[in-house]
Amino acid sequence: MLSALKMLLLLWLSVSSFGANAEPAAASAVDKVTSNALYLNPKLPVSARVKDLLSRMNYLEQLAQTRSYGGVLGYEASYNYTFLETLNAPYGGSSASFGTYSTNCYLSAKVMSAVIANTTKLNRFHIPVITVGDSVNGPTLWNTTLFLASLSMSSSWNIPLFSEVVNAISLENRVLGVRWVYSPELDLAREPKFGRVGEMYGEDPYLVSRFGVAHVKNMQAPDANGTLRVATTIKHFIYGSSTAGINLAPMVGGINDFYNIYSVPFQAVIKEANPAALMPSYSSYDGVPMTSNVAYTNLFLRDELGWDGVATSDDSAMSFLHDLHKTAKDIQTAGIQALEASIGHEIGGTSSFGTLATLGNDPRVASLVKTAARRMLTLKFKTGLFENPLPDLAQINGKVRSPAHLPLNLNISKESMVLLKNDGILPIKTTGNLLSKVAVIGPLATYINAGSYAADDYLIGSAVLRGIEGIAKEVTFSRGCFVNNDTNVDAMIADAVKTAEAAELVVLVLRSSSSNLDNIGDVRTDGEFYDHADLGFPGPQLQLHKAIAATGVPIIVIISGGQAVEMEYAVANSNVIIHTFLQGDLGGEAVASLITGATNPSGKLTVSIPKYSGATPIYYNYLPTNRKAGICTPTDWQWPVLNSTARYPFGFGLSYTTFSYSNVQVSNYTSTSGNIVVSTTVKNTGSVAGQEVVQVYFGQAFLVIERPIKNLIRFTKINLEPGASQQVSFTIPVEELGYYVNGKKHVDADTYTFWVGSSSDDADLQSKLSLQAHHAL
């Protein structure tokens, strides 16, 4: 586990450097806290408890609430004995994280429990550290339920199902003592070259907003008293299309793009779900680093949206102000800049907040630190941490990876797979000839490919090979090649060809690995730090596909990896393509279920698939002039032109049945209701039951600034028996049709067009209707 070890070392270093930069421990002894102190009374409002506690704390104690500690765990969930010493205990600490993704959850929680119990005693007000962790597919520890990555989950377009999943993840986190998570990720996946696309919910602001709201509501799940089960962090404010797709690179845009595109999911989630925390991105925006962006991270969030949660830096982002962005002349200045931008919690790096220890006499800094501490303490009180600071060790066995969570995981896996091509061979009867002998081939056939920030146990669970073993009479396996390493490639491909030739069907599992796969000498190509100029198949995989295609045996291509992929060869040279993105540990079983028709596929793309690697961005909600390239048309050319449409558009995915749309209606807007109602009748016109994602898009005729032609405004997933039909209707407050110009909201009296259908592509939008709204909206 070289990578985990390396991470641990980095975290240790960061902890040590805090020790070096901080003030020596104050001489004052630990106070006894009177048990009737207001802040200890759980019946009082959080604000009163925070006020009381803050008034008792000195500057250094308040400052300590801004500091996180990574690396609680040593190797294989052993106790990291240097941790207590470096925690600078007399002042207390803010948060602590495990520091590894490769340890058993029970053992890890046990160590964390001891750490919290011990460190809480050491500060005079007995303020516990809060356990915080990444949580994309679930808790980042072994033997938890390994759900799918965000991009896969969003491909289900099933908010109720996703809500159940987040609820399950929240329960597992809570039992393990993780009371604060660095998710959800609200970045817009508009740049396919970016390696982190798999962590996002897709390219559309509205879709991402819906998943974000569902995530925060179900993760935080406040009880009747408003106590949060697990606090959330909406991130990365703002990110998702850094220049050229490079991690940490600048975001480019102005105030209109900020208000109308990138900040949209943040606005929605803050308004609807009040997330406890927010993390600015590593990026600069129009040259201003988001970690010190007063205009957006302070004025916009605090004054305009009225949000009062904890803004936490990303890992090392505050020291990057000095050593990377070069906008702070030293790390102390970086710390002050971040405070001014209302950042109040620091993760990793050479600690900037640590250097503020000497500035307690500066009234401006002291006031900002007090505000930061107020927000952090509020988060702690709101999660009930003072009453109940420890993991529930006794519950881990029953509640984590519980029997109830496994079918949920399988369900969302099934709903997340996107069938992109089917020449008719699917579904395949289990009694049929094709399943009598199946060759499973490809470097990703035996791995759980779950993405960045998933628990690092990619060798457990049901990868595609195991799934196929469950449906086929005879299964043979040949790796064929490595993902991105041509060691022994000729012999491996020859073996794969031999395996294919002896089979009736090939299931070919290709693309990008999100784990290091160190043990087989392969090379990771997916996830954070893995940004690529090429959207094709890394290494010798295309060569493998060509060799297999030459055998003439039918091929089902399973694409595994968290990105849009240039798949033109696969489109022309396979019978079936299923994009599975980044599955959890039951992905193989879900693939098998789709192949036999036990599951009718219902996943839809949440990122557009380009025809050519370089023909990006390709997002469906382009501006009118984004596609205007003049006299060229793609059909004129062998050489790829840029104004090509997507190979597979946003919202697209095949089913084994067909659906018709009829009776599309758009109600007249009345100022009394303030709403528009869009309705349609959807009918299953095929011969098997199936789920359909009904999508509503809108566009406005003429605007003050250039805006997308089509915008997703509503969607729902419905289930219909063959021949059955259902009327679906959507209520849309008219304010949702508005947009911002220089930060000011416009809702124009104008003509609005609504499209209803099964994907964002014109050809899949069978009906449209215009609403004339000639009085001011």
Added chain:
Amino acid sequence: MLSALKMLLLLWLSVSSFGANAEPAAASAVDKVTSNALYLNPKLPVSARVKDLLSRMNYLEQLAQTRSYGGVLGYEASYNYTFLETLNAPYGGSSASFGTYSTNCYLSAKVMSAVIANTTKLNRFHIPVITVGDSVNGPTLWNTTLFLASLSMSSSWNIPLFSEVVNAISLENRVLGVRWVYSPELDLAREPKFGRVGEMYGEDPYLVSRFGVAHVKNMQAPDANGTLRVATTIKHFIYGSSTAGINLAPMVGGINDFYNIYSVPFQAVIKEANPAALMPSYSSYDGVPMTSNVAYTNLFLRDELGWDGVATSDDSAMSFLHDLHKTAKDIQTAGIQALEASIGHEIGGTSSFGTLATLGNDPRVASLVKTAARRMLTLKFKTGLFENPLPDLAQINGKVRSPAHLPLNLNISKESMVLLKNDGILPIKTTGNLLSKVAVIGPLATYINAGSYAADDYLIGSAVLRGIEGIAKEVTFSRGCFVNNDTNVDAMIADAVKTAEAAELVVLVLRSSSSNLDNIGDVRTDGEFYDHADLGFPGPQLQLHKAIAATGVPIIVIISGGQAVEMEYAVANSNVIIHTFLQGDLGGEAVASLITGATNPSGKLTVSIPKYSGATPIYYNYLPTNRKAGICTPTDWQWPVLNSTARYPFGFGLSYTTFSYSNVQVSNYTSTSGNIVVSTTVKNTGSVAGQEVVQVYFGQAFLVIERPIKNLIRFTKINLEPGASQQVSFTIPVEELGYYVNGKKHVDADTYTFWVGSSSDDADLQSKLSLQAHHAL
């Protein structure tokens, strides 16, 4: 000449549509103008003449000064007899253009002369139309001197030589009656996928500024009375990195990118050379179309910079506000929006200004139209048009494509070629074996590939084949393939291989065609409308290269085309690579001169060459975080990562000699002088004379916003005999080190680093020195 005909038809349509939209001709008869009217007195200041004339004109006459007329010429320089009728003569007109690039210049000027003479009489104040044309490589008519495209000329890095060229182009334009040109193009070539890169001067704001200033000064060349020889138009305000490189697509950015990057050349040229006109780009910027961008096209240009020239729309850009951007509900609204943004002259499209004919009673519109007319009339008076409105037909034979212009053209061709790779075979003695039998191969070996908006006579002049014929004993030719058409490709490649095998040396001319080459059935791939997802070699050209490489005969690759190219195969499989970009009609002779060593190459890249098509943008002046991609390094990967450095960096180009840099000094800044002086001694350490482009870059330690690590701040081209050395020094006013934050200039007391050397790459910057400027600058 299908394309020319098509263009003509479009222009006719645009003229006709004006006729349809305009008011019927007014009933008032043509006045006699008294010969003592103030505006007719050339001795009065232009402002007084304009004031007088304006006071005499009615609204419709003023409005007519905003309207351009394309399509003076019919097929093959015949007279377009519908032209006079559609010119709406009683009100006069603003400007007229030839409407074709494929006619003889003498015949064209003759027709234009008649048009001007006739139409001037028809309006009561005898206001002439001004002849306007594109002018990149020279006048856009046949039999003029066909110089190089802008990207080639900038590769010379030779401002004095370029100034001579522009002076020559100006003379030819003036004699032909072209009194106003739609150049120079100040866009920054930061997006290699954009088809129009060849029209630009490169990726760096400072470099583009210097070429822009030289262009405007030498094209306008005011005489002692301030009369301009040929008025210029700086364009496209702002453009050059539209989304994905798609023509007309939006520019993305905020106020800081606008001030510090995109507008920099416009600021410089306006301040230093007062261009007569400016053209906003087709793009929107942060959602606001530049053609109606009040903040930038009006407030910035007029109020902040104090510039008072003519802002002209690009072709059809005003109607695009309605039918493409969708920010104007009809074309009349588009016209008003453009007027508010201080646009005062309209080209092409469904005329928006034409629809304003009915709004003469609207005081706001009338006032804006009057201002527009004032600016247009000022431009006409400033070019001496009232005194001397016609082409000098008698001078055309002596002054256009004159004997003086040909050596100038050859000189800049020689200086513009960039030698990227040389394994030592260059220079080749004319008596040597390699030149005893040369195979010239490739689809571009016989064509002048001069770029968009060059006169369309690509079959004249010295293409590479003719150049090689001048230096080799025996030359054979085989096309090898078409640029982007695989008709007959196997036979053509076989023939080329046979030709190569029989030769001692292959000169392989590849890449992109900027002409339609209709006559041989090839397909254009370069220039406006030709934006591409792939930066490699279109069509079967790579296949041809591979086949030729297999022969083992030494290969000189000549790259022809106006873009950065992914050339990894050529780097690994050729002896020599010369990028010629878009040459004029003596490019072949210049190539030959380089090969023999008669010319020592001195061209340097003005655009960075990426390693991989998708690894863009790749401009050298990236922000610190643009290249931060975390733990991956390119050497770890077979699959291209995004943070790769350039294959060949900005400023790079080989010579047959070598230069050393020593004694680099940076003077202390004193507030008395306001200057910093950077100096160095450059020595020719090789055995032949050569020219070196000495480049100075600077960076600032810590800034308020993120800014490039390195910025070009000075350059000069010097000539040194073997063993000779020269001290070069550069004076830099300290203000030039500043930058803008939210539109406000900052010049910080800080540490500045200066690099001096032969390219932008660290490895080529032998010395650096820091200037400490600890008092406020």
